[in-house]
Amino acid sequence: MGKVLFLALLFLGGNLWARPVNDNLEYAGYLKTEFWLKNYNDESHLSLSSFKNTFDLEVEYELSENWTFFLHPRYFYDFAYDLRDDYNSYFDKNQFKMGHTQRTEWLRDCYLDFTSDKLDVRIGKQQVVWGQADGLPFLDRVMPFDLTYYWLPDFADIRIPLWMIKVEYSPWLNSTLQFLLIPDFEVSRSAPAYAPFAFKANNDFETWKASQEALGRRVHKDLYRPAKKFKNSRVGLRWRSMFGDIDYTLNWLYGYTNSAYNYSEGTDSSGGVLNYYFSRKNKLSHLIGFSFNKSFINPGLFEGWTLRGEFAYIHNEPTYYGTRGSRKRTERTDKYTYVLGFDRTFFTNWDFSLQFSQFIHDKKTFEGYQVINSYTYGLMEKIENTLTLKIATDFIHERLKPEVLVIYGDDNDGRISFKAKFEVRDNLWFTLGYHHFWGPPRGSNGQFRNNDHLVLETKYTF
Amino acid sequence: MRRLFIFAGFLLLNLGVFAESLEYHRVYTPQEGMSAEEIMKIKYHNKYSLYSYDYQQIGEVLYVDPSGFTRKRVWKRQRIVKADQEGISYKDLVVMTYPTQVKGLAVLTWTYQDPEKDQNVWLWIPSLKKVRKISASEDDDAFMGSDFTVEEVSTRRFEDESYKLIGSKNFPGYKFEHTGEVKFKDKPCFVVECTPLKPHWYYSKRIVWIDKDTGGNIFEEYYDKNGKLFKTLFREWVWTDLADKKYPTQISLECKDLRTNHRTVILMKDTEYDQGLSEYDFTIKALMRSRW
Numbered sequence: 001m002g003k004v005l006f007l008a009l010l011f012l013g014g015n016l017w018a019r020p021v022n023d024n025l026e027y028a029g030y031l032k033t034e035f036w037l038k039n040y041n042d043e044s045h046l047s048l049s050s051f052k053n054t055f056d057l058e059v060e061y062e063l064s065e066n067w068t069f070f071l072h073p074r075y076f077y078d079f080a081y082d083l084r085d086d087y088n089s090y091f092d093k094n095q096f097k098m099g100h101t102q103r104t105e106w107l108r109d110c111y112l113d114f115t116s117d118k119l120d121v122r123i124g125k126q127q128v129v130w131g132q133a134d135g136l137p138f139l140d141r142v143m144p145f146d147l148t149y150y151w152l153p154d155f156a157d158i159r160i161p162l163w164m165i166k167v168e169y170s171p172w173l174n175s176t177l178q179f180l181l182i183p184d185f186e187v188s189r190s191a192p193a194y195a196p197f198a199f200k201a202n203n204d205f206e207t208w209k210a211s212q213e214a215l216g217r218r219v220h221k222d223l224y225r226p227a228k229k230f231k232n233s234r235v236g237l238r239w240r241s242m243f244g245d246i247d248y249t250l251n252w253l254y255g256y257t258n259s260a261y262n263y264s265e266g267t268d269s270s271g272g273v274l275n276y277y278f279s280r281k282n283k284l285s286h287l288i289g290f291s292f293n294k295s296f297i298n299p300g301l302f303e304g305w306t307l308r309g310e311f312a313y314i315h316n317e318p319t320y321y322g323t324r325g326s327r328k329r330t331e332r333t334d335k336y337t338y339v340l341g342f343d344r345t346f347f348t349n350w351d352f353s354l355q356f357s358q359f360i361h362d363k364k365t366f367e368g369y370q371v372i373n374s375y376t377y378g379l380m381e382k383i384e385n386t387l388t389l390k391i392a393t394d395f396i397h398e399r400l401k402p403e404v405l406v407i408y409g410d411d412n413d414g415r416i417s418f419k420a421k422f423e424v425r426d427n428l429w430f431t432l433g434y435h436h437f438w439g440p441p442r443g444s445n446g447q448f449r450n451n452d453h454l455v456l457e458t459k460y461t462f
Numbered sequence: 463m464r465r466l467f468i469f470a471g472f473l474l475l476n477l478g479v480f481a482e483s484l485e486y487h488r489v490y491t492p493q494e495g496m497s498a499e500e501i502m503k504i505k506y507h508n509k510y511s512l513y514s515y516d517y518q519q520i521g522e523v524l525y526v527d528p529s530g531f532t533r534k535r536v537w538k539r540q541r542i543v544k545a546d547q548e549g550i551s552y553k554d555l556v557v558m559t560y561p562t563q564v565k566g567l568a569v570l571t572w573t574y575q576d577p578e579k580d581q582n583v584w585l586w587i588p589s590l591k592k593v594r595k596i597s598a599s600e601d602d603d604a605f606m607g608s609d610f611t612v613e614e615v616s617t618r619r620f621e622d623e624s625y626k627l628i629g630s631k632n633f634p635g636y637k638f639e640h641t642g643e644v645k646f647k648d649k650p651c652f653v654v655e656c657t658p659l660k661p662h663w664y665y666s667k668r669i670v671w672i673d674k675d676t677g678g679n680i681f682e683e684y685y686d687k688n689g690k691l692f693k694t695l696f697r698e699w700v701w702t703d704l705a706d707k708k709y710p711t712q713i714s715l716e717c718k719d720l721r722t723n724h725r726t727v728i729l730m731k732d733t734e735y736d737q738g739l740s741e742y743d744f745t746i747k748a749l750m751r752s753r754w
Binding site for chain 1: 534598742
């Protein structure tokens with residue numbers, strides 16, 4: 001019945017909605033249908049990866065000049081699982097986790113805003129974004145991430161919102177101190193094993209687990225989440241100001257890591273059965289960083305360029321050590337990351353954005369084991385380099401907006417994502433996208449090298 | 463006699479300032495006997511509303527292709543005139559409100575007094591929920607995909623062209639295609655030829671009709687390097703009466719690309735001046751308040 005109602009909303013809903021309403025109440029939203037088509041079949045699943053339908057509504061109610069309430073629910077249902085109806089495959093076993101909106105994520109925003117010249121306060125479920133980088137979450141670590149579709153969706157959709165208090169105080173113009181108190185906790189999540197964008201490490205573990213269980217052994221995995229107590233709240237501070245033409249921020253965040261990390265808890269043979277024990281835990285960690293940007297607006301060689309950057313020092317974050325494809329230790333270490341971005345418009349309306357980043361491990365080895373990628377268990381170097389290039393333009397009076405993003409890392413690991421949006425009319429958009437991956441099997445992108453996807457999207461807005 | 467002194471004083475005041483920039487927060491109108499440069503300085507003063515302390519308005523953009531198919535964008539613009547404080551001429555905040563696909567997209571722009579300096583531009587990107595500093599758009603890029611270029615709407619300065627006064631003429635009238643009305647027929651105007659100082663620019667010259675009443679540029683003709691007319695731009699200027707003063711205000715624009723027969727109409731409404739807008743509303747913090 002729920003599905004029928006949802007379908008009715010999807011196909012008829014557009015006609016039911018009208019534009020707002022009165023001076024205080026405003027709303028907007030969309031109905032979106034996405035097809036994700038895998039163009040290289042392997043044993044894990046067939047061509048149709050996703051047939052996802054999303055309903056999104058945003059409502060703003062202005063209570064007074066200074067107070068505003070904002071509500072933003074969203075729900076999706078993926079019909080791919082119903083269409084295939086093959087419950088023996090891994091693909092369809094994932095329906096429970098991939099087929100519809102998870103947990104409380106249907107509520108994207110729900111907050112009360114107080115705004116004034118000097119003081120802004122936002123209380124409720126929301127997103128907070130730090131940093132200057134595009135597509136590289138170095139400082140952007142306040143929110144947990146939903147990586148069920150890797151890093152491919154818009155970042156606003158990847159972040160999992162949290163209940164929190166955000167206070168912004170401006171002691172003077174153009175300078176603001178932000179204080180965050182986050183009593184809520186959600187863990188970053190990735191796709192379940194064998195889903196289209198399941199991480200290699202996850203797939204490997206499930207394969208190993210199945211092989212052990214086939215031998216009559218048992219594999220136990222316990223999750224330890226921080227209790228939702230006030231004392232476990234995460235806290236953050238950000239100072240934003242300007243130094244001449246340079247905008248800068250200083251950032252500090254303390255609390256439990258958004259990601260949970262795997263630990264081996266040993267084995268026993270109780271009851272004559274060999275038991276393996278594993279746990280997943282979030283650990284306390286510090287993040288200290290800064291970001292800046294500057295547009296070169298005076299005549300000269302660099303006129304028209306924008307330079308931006310961010311740096312993050314992550315203290316005491318769990319790190320995996322092992323051999324290729326095998327985690328042996330999980331130890332808390334320090335990491336340093338930075339990104340530099342260079343933006344410029346050429347040829348009238350071609351926007352170029354180039355980024356160079358480095359991810360530096362404080363300790364490359366531990367007890368003879370090398371640091372490994374958390375998602376793939378591939379071996380990592382002490383310094384990992386990444387280069388990204390984004391080119392965007394528009395045609396036909398901005399009706400057609402193509403863009404291409406290239407990400408290139410060490411060991412010839414990379415991705416190229418192409419996207420073109422076409423405005424059919426004010427409230428109807430078509431999008432065509434393609435994601436191509438390459439690299440070694442345990443590279444960040446190379447793990448999906450047999451997983452190129454064509455994406456078709458229709459979005460009806462109201 | 464008193465009237466004569468007042469008139470002479472007004473004339474001197476109008477003429478005297480042209481050796482330097484015009485004063486902020488004052489209304490100027492072109493007078494007989496002024497040079498092309500003096501008339502164009504008034505035109506730019508009016509174009510960027512530098513006579514006011516602040517203003518806000520709603521703008522509706524219509525993109526009309528030759529078949530009549532129309533797309534629409536709506537924005538809310540706020541401006542505070544800084545009058546050269548800290549080298550800033552004015553600050554703009556433009557927030558898109560329609561359609562939903564671009565709703566919430568907001569642009570904060572600081573324009574400097576020094577004509578050599580580009581603008582500083584920050585963008586709120588709803589899909590990232592993030593503020594990005596961006597490079598100023600190329601001046602010859604289409605403004606929001608319209609038939610206007612960026613410089614025609616927001617970045618062209620007095621110093622970008624040289625000027626020649628062609629003379630005084632009555633405007634023959636413009637048929638505003640959006641409504642079918644003929645506007646400003648027989649309106650007394652100064653006609654000025656403007657030549658861009660940038661080499662190989664997208665136009666070789668433009669002919670500008672300046673309304674003697676408001677000082678607004680009511681009509682422009684753009685010529686390519688072969689001397690062929692390729693674009694016309696109409697602006698409807700009216701006086702907005704306030705309690706103790708009146709300000710020249712643009713209420714509609716129509717730009718026609720004669721090569722493609724595509725046109726863009728911009729309709730301004732709900733214009734309010736001198737509301738005492740706070741400069742805190744023109745900061746990055748204010749940009750980040752965007753909820754959409």
